[in-house]
Amino acid sequence: MINTITLKDLTSNIPAAIATALLILLLLTAVIGPPLVSYDPLAMDLDNLKQPPSKAHLLGTDGKGRDVLSRLVYGSRISLTVGIVASILSLCIGIFFGLISGYFGGKVDAFCMQLFDIFLAFPSLLLAIGISAVMQAGLTSAMLAITLVGWAGFARLVRGITISLKEQTYIEASRALGASPARILYRHILPNAIPLILVAGSLRIGGFILLEAALSFLGLGIQPPTPTWGSMISLNRAYINSAPWIIIFPGIAISITVISFNILGDFLRDKLDPRMRG
Amino acid sequence: MALYILKRILLFIPTLLGITLITFILMQYIPGDPVTAMVGERASPETIARIRTELGLDKSLSYQYVMYLKRLGTGQLGRSYYTNRKITDDLLEKFPNTLTLALAAILFASTVGICLGVLAAVNHGTKWDRLITLLTVGGISIPVFWLGLALMLVFAFYLQWLPPSGMGNGGPVYIILPAVTLGTFSLSYIARVTRSSMLETLSLPYIAAARAKGLSESSVVLKHALKNSLIPVVTLIGLDLGSYLNGAVLTETVFGWDGLGRYALDGILKRDYPVIMGVVLVGAVIFVSMNLLVDISYHLLDPRVRVKEEASWR
Numbered sequence: 286m287i288n289t290i291t292l293k294d295l296t297s298n299i300p301a302a303i304a305t306a307l308l309i310l311l312l313l314t315a316v317i318g319p320p321l322v323s324y325d326p327l328a329m330d331l332d333n334l335k336q337p338p339s340k341a342h343l344l345g346t347d348g349k350g351r352d353v354l355s356r357l358v359y360g361s362r363i364s365l366t367v368g369i370v371a372s373i374l375s376l377c378i379g380i381f382f383g384l385i386s387g388y389f390g391g392k393v394d395a396f397c398m399q400l401f402d403i404f405l406a407f408p409s410l411l412l413a414i415g416i417s418a419v420m421q422a423g424l425t426s427a428m429l430a431i432t433l434v435g436w437a438g439f440a441r442l443v444r445g446i447t448i449s450l451k452e453q454t455y456i457e458a459s460r461a462l463g464a465s466p467a468r469i470l471y472r473h474i475l476p477n478a479i480p481l482i483l484v485a486g487s488l489r490i491g492g493f494i495l496l497e498a499a500l501s502f503l504g505l506g507i508q509p510p511t512p513t514w515g516s517m518i519s520l521n522r523a524y525i526n527s528a529p530w531i532i533i534f535p536g537i538a539i540s541i542t543v544i545s546f547n548i549l550g551d552f553l554r555d556k557l558d559p560r561m562r563g
Numbered sequence: 564m565a566l567y568i569l570k571r572i573l574l575f576i577p578t579l580l581g582i583t584l585i586t587f588i589l590m591q592y593i594p595g596d597p598v599t600a601m602v603g604e605r606a607s608p609e610t611i612a613r614i615r616t617e618l619g620l621d622k623s624l625s626y627q628y629v630m631y632l633k634r635l636g637t638g639q640l641g642r643s644y645y646t647n648r649k650i651t652d653d654l655l656e657k658f659p660n661t662l663t664l665a666l667a668a669i670l671f672a673s674t675v676g677i678c679l680g681v682l683a684a685v686n687h688g689t690k691w692d693r694l695i696t697l698l699t700v701g702g703i704s705i706p707v708f709w710l711g712l713a714l715m716l717v718f719a720f721y722l723q724w725l726p727p728s729g730m731g732n733g734g735p736v737y738i739i740l741p742a743v744t745l746g747t748f749s750l751s752y753i754a755r756v757t758r759s760s761m762l763e764t765l766s767l768p769y770i771a772a773a774r775a776k777g778l779s780e781s782s783v784v785l786k787h788a789l790k791n792s793l794i795p796v797v798t799l800i801g802l803d804l805g806s807y808l809n810g811a812v813l814t815e816t817v818f819g820w821d822g823l824g825r826y827a828l829d830g831i832l833k834r835d836y837p838v839i840m841g842v843v844l845v846g847a848v849i850f851v852s853m854n855l856l857v858d859i860s861y862h863l864l865d866p867r868v869r870v871k872e873e874a875s876w877r
Contacts, residue, residue, distance in 0.1 A: 300697075402578050403582060403585065404585075406581070406582050407846070408805040408806075408808040408809045408847065410808075410809035410812055411842065411843045412847075414812070414827065414843065419589055419590075491703075498706050499706065499812075502708050502813070503828060504832060518706075518709055522817075525712060525716055536713065539709065540704055540706065543704035543705075544700055551700070
């Protein structure tokens with residue numbers, strides 16, 4: 286049955302507690318941070334190019350005189366938005382295909398499995414590059430690319446869960462009572478799949494954020510001057526020797542975000558995955 | 564045995580076709596007109612119409628797809644919009660560099676990864692275990708391109724121990740930073756899997772028996788436990804090739820390494836679509852072929868799987 290996680294569970298695990306706190310902080314930064322920063326992330330101060338961190342600019346300025354901290358805060362909004370939206374979209378598509386593939390079996394399953402295999406045959410970044418390169422650069426292309434890269438993994442997972450769940454006696458009983466497949470899937474199988482889906486989602490969202498960062502590092506996805514953590518690093522690569530802080534801070538931001546999601550995901554898996562117990 | 568291999572290869576073909584289909588579909592969305600890209604915008608309408616017929620662009624999509632497959636079958640990936648060189652030639656030239664880098668990275672990742680995994684398992688519960696676990700989580704969370712830049716900053720610019728970029732004269736020092744960068748992600752996974760596999764093996768009865776016989780701890784760990792823990796690790800090393808292909812794009816970009824990844828980046832920057840699609844397609848084919856090879860060799864190597872199969876023949 287579904288395990289519940291209490292607050293006590295969380296506070297007794299220090300890394301998970303820290304990770305959760307950091308993620309909440311990140312979420313707050315992304316949501317209410319932008320109006321609160323002291324500088325316009327696009328405003329160029331040509332007298333103060335490449336300034337090291339100081340009282341005026343807490344994290345320094347970049348090659349075009351823009352405040353790094355403000356750009357980091359605005360960038361958090363993009364990274365989180367793309368990561369969360371792409372996760373939700375690919376989860377929805379993956380759950381749909383996973384459920385019907387696992388439940389109906391036969392030709393439907395064979396076709397779906399082949400479809401999953403084809404999408405999973407592409408190395409993730411290469412497929413994301415292929416998709417976002419042909420689309421008009423921007424937020425939509427990044428989200429669509431990452432969604433299309435991620436859905437098949439979720440689909441395979443949900444298919445596995447569905448297959449193992451559908452042999453349960455209570456499912457057979459429902460069928461005998463005349464329940465339609467849709468009802469069975471929605472009322473019985475899906476709720477029991479949610480914990481494992483949650484674990485998988487939280488473990489993969491970090492990968493989605495890294496994928497978005499890589500895309501914007503390569504110049505795809507969201508375009509400058511909109512600040513994204515990835516493009517902040519690529520645009521200021523030339524100053525690695527003279528002004529290293531410009532590329533250090535965005536990288537730290539990405540790393541901390543992804544580490545926190547991974548630690549939280551590990552924690553959820555330890556608590557929710559029945560295979561891990563005993 | 565041979566039947567299994569044949570079956571796997573047969574199942575492989577639809578996936579391969581599917582890859583070409585997706586690449587073909589993506590190519591339909593390429594902005595701009597491929598004909599004007601080839602002959603320029605000031606060509607006469609007759610020339611444009613002629614080239615269009617030659618390329619088969621006036622025929623149906625399914626016809627074009629078949630033509631595309633035919634071209635792929637003869638190893639034609641088209642030409643770059645910019646250099647007009649055959650993409651196949653470019654790829655053949657650059658692939659060895661990426662291969663060298665990947666091999667160096669695999670070597671680094673597996674040796675260090677397995678060592679760390681063994682250390683963590685043997686010291687289970689101590690601060691070393693926790694430290695290594697934390698490091699490995701970090702290893703899969705750090706963006707590859709940033710890791711490369713950070714290593715470059717420390718080792719090439721501050722300490723000046725290693726060259727910052729390029730392939731130089733081919734000397735070994737040039738490959739160190741890129742290989743470490745490329746291998747770190749995989750190293751972390753290998754360490755984690757080695758650790759959990761070792762922990763599982765170490766709890767098995769025959770290990771307790773070996774200890775009771777009086778064997779030294781290092782003999783127990785290295786000779787007995789490690790060998791048997793390595794099966795999932797070896798599979799992982801093979802299957803992790805996807806991360807090397809992804810990572811190669813980013814690592815080669817950062818270090819100016821002249822391989823497939825850099826080639827892809829140049830294509831992206833110049834919007835050289837044939838190049839981009841060529842790398843995507845070839846990357847997927849390499850990835851999925853390697854997975855097939857790993858699958859088959861795992862089947863051949865794991866005696867338990869083989870015996871089970873032989874038993875089922877009777």
